[in-house]
Amino acid sequence: MKEFPKILLIYTGGTIGMVQDYATGQLKAFDFGKLLEQIPELYQLDCEIETISFPNPIDSSDMNTGHWKLLVDLIGKHYNSYSGFVILHGSDTMSYTASALSFLLENLSKPIIFTGSQLPIGDLRTDAKENLITSVQIAALNLEGRPVVQEVCLYFENKLYRANRTTKMSAEQFQAFDSPNYPTLGISGVHLRIKEEYLWRSESHKKLRPHTDLDNRIGLLKLFPGIHPSWVHGLLGNPEMKALVLESYGAGNASTESWFIEELQKAVDRGLHIVNVTQCPGGSVLMGKYATSAALAEMGIIDGKDITTEAALTKLMYMLGRDVSSKSFKTIFETSLRGEMT
Structure with a gap:
């Protein structure tokens, strides 16, 4: 049979x-x-x-x-x-x-x-x-x-x-x-x-x-023209947050205003994992291609490539739950684990 x-x-x-x-x-x-x-x-x-x-x-x-x-x-x-x-x-x-x-x-x-x-x-x-x-x-x-x-x-x-x-x-x-x-x-x-x-x-x-260990101490910051410095300061300065998805413009571009770059740098320096993804429905982050993303690349922000926001957030929860070391976190995130990025 x-x-x-x-x-x-x-x-x-x-x-x-x-x-x-x-x-x-x-x-x-x-x-x-x-x-x-x-x-x-x-x-x-x-x-x-x-x-x-x-x-x-x-x-x-x-x-x-x-x-x-x-x-x-x-x-x-x-x-x-x-x-x-x-x-x-x-x-x-x-x-x-x-x-x-x-x-x-x-x-x-x-x-x-x-x-x-x-x-x-x-x-x-x-x-x-x-x-x-x-x-x-x-x-x-x-x-x-x-x-x-x-x-x-x-x-x-x-x-x-x-x-x-x-x-x-x-x-x-x-x-x-x-x-x-x-x-x-x-x-x-x-x-x-x-x-x-x-x-x-x-x-x-x-x-x-x-795996069932997930760490949801993460955040999402969507950039928009006129975003208030104190709101960004409050979010990036949250001591409980372990990682952040930054929804930037176009091919990974962001404001070059000094206050914004300084807030990001302080967050990176204290160990916050920041992943740069594009707000656009399609396309990829290309950090460093334009001057408006050069500073992000220089400070070691994670390149989200063409990952979706949904996948970026859940991948962060998974990696934090696996207790991936800070030393290898960027390299592992920028590697396709399940076909989630090109």
């Missing part, structure tokens, strides 16, 4: 898990144990599907590091029993959670596909069914007994992305996500096409190493 891949579907919360009560017009969560009743098309896939849900499903706006640890624990516990995993998650913070898991699951060799929807499963025009069905199909893909996808991905509206390359672009369109600096990994049309040349492959053949 043919043995089918086993897929574990993990529901964290979000719009995709809602159905409409037609008597009241209100949305309510449905029992994921009865998933096949809602989407009988899943029976047509050549795989076995089992489901598990957060004890208390949440809106993704309430997602935090504790929930990330719960997901890592769930996957670690069930890793050897399943061929792949599909995580249903609200779209608002999906890129953050998916990026975090890409770092926390070291030596991953199975697919973890994040998906969700803009409309609930019970809605007449829902995008939930296609997103879920195709995500399960991708998670079940195998070639000669090995999973085709072996990384953390995000699938939404016909496109498969590397999770730590994504950012949410729209609150209204079904095409809610984009991967500005890396090609899509797959496209679902009449045929499902996976672009294997772009897939991530770990060079290690070691066992999965789940």
Whole structure:
């Protein structure tokens, strides 16, 4: 008898898990144990599907590091029993959670596909069914007994992305996500096409190493014309903060005003890890290309290259949680660990 891949579907919360009560017009969560009743098309896939849900499903706006640890624990516990995993998650913070898991699951060799929807499963025009069905199909893909996808991905509206390359672009369109600096990994049309040349492959053949130590003593500073010196001073001078993502202009450019450069220098001197990323949806930091970024390069600020803000923040939490030494912190951050930067 043919043995089918086993897929574990993990529901964290979000719009995709809602159905409409037609008597009241209100949305309510449905029992994921009865998933096949809602989407009988899943029976047509050549795989076995089992489901598990957060004890208390949440809106993704309430997602935090504790929930990330719960997901890592769930996957670690069930890793050897399943061929792949599909995580249903609200779209608002999906890129953050998916990026975090890409770092926390070291030596991953199975697919973890994040998906969700803009409309609930019970809605007449829902995008939930296609997103879920195709995500399960991708998670079940195998070639000669090995999973085709072996990384953390995000699938939404016909496109498969590397999770730590994504950012949410729209609150209204079904095409809610984009991967500005890396090609899509797959496209679902009449045929499902996976672009294997772009897939991530770990060079290690070691066992999965789940990590749950995260340090969230980090900050985010988005530059804008007229930013107030005292606000910057207060943020950069916070003694509890260990690292900061600096969202600069264009190719990594920032103000050259003396007060700003002095504040950054003082922060770097006291050991704050500062990562320079661009505010632009696409493109890369090129520190030193323009005079407005030369000072940042000279003081040893970390080059974020083309990493997303979501991936930069979660990578910092992961590295701080691993207690990476100050001496090697910059070098390791500027190295692609899970395909998160070019």
